[in-house]
Amino acid sequence: MQARRSLIAPLLVIASLAVAWIGLGLIVSNSYYQLMLTLVPIWAVMGLSWNILSGYTGLVSFGHAAFFGLGAYTVTIALVHFDITPWLGIPLGMIVGAIAGIVIGYPTFRLRGQYFALSMLAYPMALLYVFEWLGYQEVPLPMKRAAPAFYMQFSDYRVYIALAVALLVTSLLISLVVERSRFGMALIAIKQNEPAAEAAGIDTFAWKMRAIVVSGAIAAAAGGLYAVVLLVVTPGSVFGMLTSAQALIVALFGGVGILWGPLIGAAILIPLSETLQAHLGDVVPGIQGVVYGVAIILVVLLAPEGIFWRVRDYVQRQRPPSALPVMPMPPRAAVVEPALTPPRQRKPILSVNGLSKSFGGLRAVADASFDVSDGEILGIIGPNGAGKTTLFNLLNGYLQPDNGKVVFAGHELTGLKPNRVCRLGIGRTFQVVRAFPRLSVLNNVVVGAYATTSNDADAFAAASKALAQVALVARSDTIAGGLSNKELRLMELARALAGEPRLLLMDEPLAGLASQEIEDLLALIRSLAAQGTTFVIIEHTMRAMMRLAERFVVLDHGRILTVGQPSDIINDGKVIEAYLGQKWAAIRAHG
Amino acid sequence: MWADGKPIVNSLGTFLEIFLQALTAGILIGAIYGLMCVGLGIIFGVMRVINFAQGEFLMLGMYFSFFIVVGFNLLWFLGPVLGPYTGALLAGPALFAVGYALHCLLISRVTGASVVGTEGDGHYAQLVLTLGVALVLQNGCLILFGSTPQSVRTPLSARAWEIPLLYDANASLFLNKARTVAGIVSVVAAIALYLLINSSRLGKTLRAAADNAAAATYMGIDVDRAYRIAFGIGIGITAIAGGLVATYNPFQPYIGLDFVIIMYAGVVLGGMGSILGAFWGGMTIGLVQQLSTLVLPTQLQNAAIFVIFLLIVMVRPQGLFGRATDRI
Numbered sequence: 001m002q003a004r005r006s007l008i009a010p011l012l013v014i015a016s017l018a019v020a021w022i023g024l025g026l027i028v029s030n031s032y033y034q035l036m037l038t039l040v041p042i043w044a045v046m047g048l049s050w051n052i053l054s055g056y057t058g059l060v061s062f063g064h065a066a067f068f069g070l071g072a073y074t075v076t077i078a079l080v081h082f083d084i085t086p087w088l089g090i091p092l093g094m095i096v097g098a099i100a101g102i103v104i105g106y107p108t109f110r111l112r113g114q115y116f117a118l119s120m121l122a123y124p125m126a127l128l129y130v131f132e133w134l135g136y137q138e139v140p141l142p143m144k145r146a147a148p149a150f151y152m153q154f155s156d157y158r159v160y161i162a163l164a165v166a167l168l169v170t171s172l173l174i175s176l177v178v179e180r181s182r183f184g185m186a187l188i189a190i191k192q193n194e195p196a197a198e199a200a201g202i203d204t205f206a207w208k209m210r211a212i213v214v215s216g217a218i219a220a221a222a223g224g225l226y227a228v229v230l231l232v233v234t235p236g237s238v239f240g241m242l243t244s245a246q247a248l249i250v251a252l253f254g255g256v257g258i259l260w261g262p263l264i265g266a267a268i269l270i271p272l273s274e275t276l277q278a279h280l281g282d283v284v285p286g287i288q289g290v291v292y293g294v295a296i297i298l299v300v301l302l303a304p305e306g307i308f309w310r311v312r313d314y315v316q317r318q319r320p321p322s323a324l325p326v327m328p329m330p331p332r333a334a335v336v337e338p339a340l341t342p343p344r345q346r347k348p349i350l351s352v353n354g355l356s357k358s359f360g361g362l363r364a365v366a367d368a369s370f371d372v373s374d375g376e377i378l379g380i381i382g383p384n385g386a387g388k389t390t391l392f393n394l395l396n397g398y399l400q401p402d403n404g405k406v407v408f409a410g411h412e413l414t415g416l417k418p419n420r421v422c423r424l425g426i427g428r429t430f431q432v433v434r435a436f437p438r439l440s441v442l443n444n445v446v447v448g449a450y451a452t453t454s455n456d457a458d459a460f461a462a463a464s465k466a467l468a469q470v471a472l473v474a475r476s477d478t479i480a481g482g483l484s485n486k487e488l489r490l491m492e493l494a495r496a497l498a499g500e501p502r503l504l505l506m507d508e509p510l511a512g513l514a515s516q517e518i519e520d521l522l523a524l525i526r527s528l529a530a531q532g533t534t535f536v537i538i539e540h541t542m543r544a545m546m547r548l549a550e551r552f553v554v555l556d557h558g559r560i561l562t563v564g565q566p567s568d569i570i571n572d573g574k575v576i577e578a579y580l581g582q583k584w585a586a587i588r589a590h591g
Numbered sequence: 592m593w594a595d596g597k598p599i600v601n602s603l604g605t606f607l608e609i610f611l612q613a614l615t616a617g618i619l620i621g622a623i624y625g626l627m628c629v630g631l632g633i634i635f636g637v638m639r640v641i642n643f644a645q646g647e648f649l650m651l652g653m654y655f656s657f658f659i660v661v662g663f664n665l666l667w668f669l670g671p672v673l674g675p676y677t678g679a680l681l682a683g684p685a686l687f688a689v690g691y692a693l694h695c696l697l698i699s700r701v702t703g704a705s706v707v708g709t710e711g712d713g714h715y716a717q718l719v720l721t722l723g724v725a726l727v728l729q730n731g732c733l734i735l736f737g738s739t740p741q742s743v744r745t746p747l748s749a750r751a752w753e754i755p756l757l758y759d760a761n762a763s764l765f766l767n768k769a770r771t772v773a774g775i776v777s778v779v780a781a782i783a784l785y786l787l788i789n790s791s792r793l794g795k796t797l798r799a800a801a802d803n804a805a806a807a808t809y810m811g812i813d814v815d816r817a818y819r820i821a822f823g824i825g826i827g828i829t830a831i832a833g834g835l836v837a838t839y840n841p842f843q844p845y846i847g848l849d850f851v852i853i854m855y856a857g858v859v860l861g862g863m864g865s866i867l868g869a870f871w872g873g874m875t876i877g878l879v880q881q882l883s884t885l886v887l888p889t890q891l892q893n894a895a896i897f898v899i900f901l902l903i904v905m906v907r908p909q910g911l912f913g914r915a916t917d918r919i
Contacts, residue, residue, distance in 0.1 A: 060718065060719070062722070107901075107905045108905075110905065111904060111905075114641045114718055115859075115904060117641075117718055118641065118855055118904075119900075119901060119904050119905075121852070122852060122897040122898075122900050122901050123897075123901075125848075125852060125893075125894075125897050126893075126894045126897035126898055126901075129890060129891060129893045129894035129897075130891070130894050132890060133888060133890040133891050133894070241848055242726075245722060245726060248719070248722075252719060284734040285733055285734065285737075285738065286729065286730025286731065286732075286733030286734045286844070287730070287734065288730070289726045289727075289729055289730030289733070290726070290727055290730045290731055290734070292723075292726050293723045293724065293725070293726030293727030293728075293729075293730065293731075294723070294727060295723075296719060296720075296722060296723035296726070297697065297720060297723035297724065297727070300701060300716050300719050300720045300723065301697070301700055301701075301720075304716055
């Protein structure tokens with residue numbers, strides 16, 4: 001399976017890169033090229049740090065200089081004021097960077113998109129002025145002639161190259177671990193559809209915090225080594241805009257969301273800009289910034305995800321397409337129509353009590369109370385705008401109610417986030433399918449399986465089982481973006497099933513399906529219900545729902561109009577009035 | 592100590608004087624900040640695009656004004672007082688053209704109808720794109736104009752009006768003439784723009800495009816053209832503010848960075864997308880910046896702005912997201 005790729009190939013690549021780089025360092029004697037051989041890995045590390053936070057989650061950080069600068073100043077201040085060697089100073093800086101990650105991430109992750117990006121910009125800017133005010137305008141690292149090696153000072157420049165490569169290898173390995181584990185999968189799911197990730201049981205906030213802590217520590221290490229190599233630190237050079245931009249640019253240029261990206265970006269851009277700076281810097285002082293600016297404009301216009309992906313797409317197109325096996329039609333779900341058990345005296349699994357939610361003056365859900373019995377299929381119907389989806393959002397934690405409470409299998413749900421609700425055993429599918437469009441079908445479902453499994457092998461097993469339940473195994477390796485509507489709905493159902501829910505909330509699962517497809521899905525839901533899953537389904541297709549649901553809750557203007565069995569509902573005057581207006585209700589009553 | 596009440600009264604009086612001085616400085620600077628924020632606010636309000644390079648266009652406005660007034664002395668016939676202000680106002684149409692062209696060439700590739708449905712509807716791409724533009728402009732200007740600070744000095748720059756304070760014969764307020772005139776011109780320019788947007792046909796077009804681009808298209812409005820014009824106007828307005836700042840503040844190619852956060856903070860504070868709001872947002876930032884000097888060392892003035900920006904973003908996110916609705 002595509003996601004369980006072996007680690008041997010990337011490890012080999014990393015090892016041979018390290019050997020080649022150090023070999024190059026042994027050959028080159030020109031001190032300028034030696035500096036270059038040190039700076040490229042440092043900026044590649046910076047790019048990797050940016051990539052772990054922004055590349056995988058899609059939350060663009062314009063402020064990675066904050067971590068870089070804190071690392072650099074920690075090393076410098078530790079050495080200058082406390083005589084602490086950089087061998088300790090860099091790990092210390094990493095701790096400071098990680099803490100900064102917590103302090104910055106906690107408030108800033110409440111923001112999304114552009115606001116997140118802009119807020120991140122403000123942190124290094126504020127730090128820059130603070131460090132200037134503290135009197136650290138230009139701090140040279142003191143030379144320690146007595147014990148240079150103890151203070152990470154070497155006359156042989158090749159040692160610095162080796163140190164930079166060691167840091168790079170460490171960062172690459174961390175990135176590899178992140179990328180190939182549920183850590184990376186969670187981050188990618190957040191990038192592709194954050195609400196869906198949350199509903200599938202991913203604690204999005206916790207994963208983002210972990211990402212910024214790891215990212216902050218790595219950036220601080222890069223900053224610390226930068227200070228050691230350049231021997232002087234100024235607020236402008238470590239907290240400046242160009243530092244943040246450089247982290248973002250090497251990653252974006254090389255390739256976003258892949259560990260090789262920042263490496264490629266740094267290997268191309270750093271030598272280019274540094275060489276131009278060295279040869280033309282006196283005549284044209286801003287040449288470095290212009291190069292970065294042009295590079296990033298070109299990348300956004302020509303290869304928006306970076307060179308790596310562009311080249312990979314090109315290579316894949318050149319390859320003759322291997323004879324694809326003709327995709328067999330997915331076998332129909334085993335159509336065993338179980339005899340519907342009449343609603344006996346079953347225990348309620350979910351009780352909703354006086355639930356209310358207003359948006360401004362609009363009462364979207366008003367004082368709703370009902371129970372869902374264990375094992376039943378409950379339909380929720382009502383005209384458009386009746387508050388059905390809002391009710392679901394209140395049940396699974398996207399929204400918090402103004403009043404009332406929800407108890408599920410003995411747990412009070414009020415105040416819980418969607419991922420907690422999911423892990424208690426409430427799955428959810430959406431009116432408009434919320435897929436992770438660029439993950440394979442299997443990986444989409446694996447994300448859902450993380451909720452109940454502790455190791456990746458179990459998660460894959462649970463995902464495969466869920467795919468088998470919905471008869472979508474044949475499409476496991478397809479990228480979700482290429483699925484048909486029905487397949488997407490089945491995949492979303494499988495993702496919910498992979499978390500082994502006791503209760504499934506389905507929002508208009510039949511929307512946009514052809515009549516035969518509807519039959520298939522009805523049979524599937526029935527067989528799942530027969531195996532013990534409880535369903536609450538919002539649906540407009542009354543004809544199908546009459547055959548599926550055992551009871552209905554009818555909503556209108558946020559209020560519960562009535563609760564009852566299918567036969568009672570269709571003859572209820574209030575229900576007809578809500579759907580068709582008073583005139584029809586009157587005709588019905590008299591005719 | 593209470594027996595000798597005089598020093599206390601005196602220090603209170605001194606404090607009041609310093610406070611009033613900071614307050615008037617805040618209002619004047621706030622008016623200019625307000626004008627820059629209006630420029631950024633129009634772009635965001637109409638296009639929902641955050642222009643990272645807005646500070647650099649402010650800087651270009653400064654250099655434009657510098658070159659026609661000082662460098663080439665094209666406005667010699669207007670005299671030393673009128674010349675710089677005319678230069679600042681001329682930066683408006685000049686940078687409008689630059690913004691309009693830039694939108695055609697670059698920005699339109701990553702915004703508008705063509706990118707709907709891509710990741711973040713292209714916001715991510717345009718943010719990074721404008722970062723690239725900012726880097727090119729900053730460093731390109733460094734190459735062309737050098738790093739020596741320049742200024743468009745007027746005879747008003749070093750003069751001040753002295754306004755006696757009625758409560759104390761010895762105390763008075765000093766109003767730097769250049770800042771005062773710049774503040775007044777800013778208010779006039781902001782009002783003119785407000786009238787244009789609210790009463791003209793062009794303004795209606797812009798507002799329609801801002802409100803619902805798809806619906807506006809169906810009504811026969813050329814939304815892409817509206818975007819180009821909004822982008823041009825936004826940049827032109829900010830450039831005028833730049834020309835005004837240049838009359839009292841020396842500048843170099845990196846000055847945009849000092850102002851870009853001020854602009855974001857003002858626009859965010861004003862509630863994203865409202866022109867009047869953006870102006871008052873800028874005014875607030877100006878006041879906060881000047882009043883913060885009463886309690887903070889001057890070096891931390893800018894740090895204070897960043898902290899305030901972060902606080903606004905954290906505490907009032909509902910003001911930020913405007914009408915963002917994410918139907919689940």
